[in-house]
Amino acid sequence: MIINSMKSIxxxxxxxxxxxxxxxxxxxxxxxxxxxxxxxxxRQIKEWIVIGAGPAGIAVVGKLLDANIGPMNIGWIxxxxxxxxxxxxxxxxxxxxxxxxFLKFLNASHAFNYKNCxxxxxxxxxxxxxxxxxxxxxxxxxxxxxxxxxxVHSFKTTATKLKYxxxxxxxxxxxxxxxxxxxxxxxxxxPLTLPLSGPKIIPIENVVNLDLLKKSCTKEDTVAVFGSSHxxxxxxxNLTSVGAKIIxxxxxxxxxxxxxxxxxxxxxxxxxxxxxxxxxxxxxEKLLPNIxxxxxxxxxxxxxxxxxxxxxxxxxFKRRDSIxxxxxxxxxxxxxxxxxxxxxxxxxFAFPKGKSDKxxxxxxDVGLWKFMTHLENVLPLWFHNSSNLGHSNKEYSINxxxxxxxxx
Ligand SMILES: Cc1cc2nc3c(=O)[nH]c(=O)nc-3n(C[C@H](O)[C@H](O)[C@H](O)COP(=O)(O)OP(=O)(O)OC[C@H]3O[C@@H](n4cnc5c(N)ncnc54)[C@H](O)[C@@H]3O)c2cc1C
Numbered sequence: 001m002i003i004n005s006m007k008s009i010x011x012x013x014x015x016x017x018x019x020x021x022x023x024x025x026x027x028x029x030x031x032x033x034x035x036x037x038x039x040x041x042x043r044q045i046k047e048w049i050v051i052g053a054g055p056a057g058i059a060v061v062g063k064l065l066d067a068n069i070g071p072m073n074i075g076w077i078x079x080x081x082x083x084x085x086x087x088x089x090x091x092x093x094x095x096x097x098x099x100x101x102f103l104k105f106l107n108a109s110h111a112f113n114y115k116n117c118x119x120x121x122x123x124x125x126x127x128x129x130x131x132x133x134x135x136x137x138x139x140x141x142x143x144x145x146x147x148x149x150x151x152v153h154s155f156k157t158t159a160t161k162l163k164y165x166x167x168x169x170x171x172x173x174x175x176x177x178x179x180x181x182x183x184x185x186x187x188x189x190x191p192l193t194l195p196l197s198g199p200k201i202i203p204i205e206n207v208v209n210l211d212l213l214k215k216s217c218t219k220e221d222t223v224a225v226f227g228s229s230h231x232x233x234x235x236x237x238n239l240t241s242v243g244a245k246i247i248x249x250x251x252x253x254x255x256x257x258x259x260x261x262x263x264x265x266x267x268x269x270x271x272x273x274x275x276x277x278x279x280x281x282x283x284x285e286k287l288l289p290n291i292x293x294x295x296x297x298x299x300x301x302x303x304x305x306x307x308x309x310x311x312x313x314x315x316x317f318k319r320r321d322s323i324x325x326x327x328x329x330x331x332x333x334x335x336x337x338x339x340x341x342x343x344x345x346x347x348x349f350a351f352p353k354g355k356s357d358k359x360x361x362x363x364x365d366v367g368l369w370k371f372m373t374h375l376e377n378v379l380p381l382w383f384h385n386s387s388n389l390g391h392s393n394k395e396y397s398i399n400x401x402x403x404x405x406x407x408x
């Protein structure tokens with residue numbers, strides 16, 4: 001038998017050194033080759049490539065399928081397919097949006113197939129009008145991701161560079177190159193920091209996760225927390241529960257969302273849910289004894305900051321710069337439509353819709369349901385603005401039947 005297999009190896013002309021090396025490689029590395037773009041596709045041009053599999057990327061893939069784009073005409077790239085930062089970093093956080101909006105998101109795409117999900121997730125049984133831990137929406141979103149991943153051409157890798165020529169986008173990844181007529185960037189954002197030296201930084205993903213925080217912070221620590229947003233308040237209550245002393249440096253006073261019948265004042269910037277309740281009680285009504293609040297322009301700033309041995313920067317987020325796109329001016333995008341360039345679009349936390357509310361405050365729309373409704377509005381424009389101008393949905397359905405023959 002051994003001789004027979006040696007014969008077949010020789011017949012296939014596979015070099016023996018390659019066989020030897022493959023025997024030494026762990027299964028996980030070998031498995032990765034199934035995600036190798038070169039093995040799959042040999043430069044077949046996709047209609048659409050979606051980069052990022054957080055909530056925004058999930059919404060785009062679902063809505064492209066709903067619009068009859070052939071599954072094999074959609075490429076989907078993410079290094080993990082674990083529901084983005086929501087699934088990997090923010091899951092322990094109490095949400096600032098209500099359960100009914102998460103359910104609306106999950107039911108907004110036919111391709112999500114959520115109504116036929118065999119698992120009855122906890123989210124389905126929470127009161128519609130309450131907020132919840134984000135992990136309760138991550139679980140169903142992971143189920144949706146797994147469904148979609150099997151339908152479209154998914155690649156577990158990171159896109160590194162985009163180039164545009166002859167109406168085609170070349171997407172360079174760590175595993176090879178893919179080509180597409182249209183690319184959607186749903187790459188998310190990362191926390192900003194301030195250029196101050198001294199205390200050790202506690203990353204936001206650690207401060208929002210009590211288990212991780214307990215490993216890096218104790219009651220002996222004095223922690224500077226910059227900011228007064230939702231994330232800053234989560235930092236304050238988690239640090240309070242580990243018993244740390246906190247100096248909260250703020251620029252603006254706490255701001256709460258105000259609910260009117262048909263709109264919300266400070267919808268994206270005001271505190272909501274548990275963070276709002278906690279802040280009202282423990283900061284505005286009676287400041288907790290372990291917290292000192294200091295305006296950043298206070299003349300004692302330097303002296304007080306020097307007392308801190310750790311620091312949390314909850315001062316906002318900036319678009320992830322994981323992809324180089326030469327000649328595209330820092331990925332400037334139209335804040336109404338998400339259009340970056342012909343056939344290049346942005347959505348989600350990295351490219352949110354900008355809008356003025358009823359009283360003229362300009363805000364960025366961030367949140368799952370907002371991504372979904374924005375997408376529903378802009379997708380027809382994207383089809384029109386596609387780098388392959390003139391394609392109608394009808395033509396896309398014709399492509400579907402042709403491309404379905406390609407093996408996944
Ligand atoms: C603390 C906190 C609490 C929040 N709470 C809520 C809430 O209660 N309700 C709500 O609706 N929203 C909430 N949000 C806002 C928002 O919905 C989430 O931040 C959400 O994760 C954003 O989704 P996204 O898909 O845009 O980005 P992400 O979730 O960050 O996903 C981006 C994905 O793109 C991938 N990616 C990035 N670069 C590349 C590349 N070059 N190649 C391939 N893949 C790449 C990443 O690996 C990631 O998987 C919260 C945000 C924060 C920070």
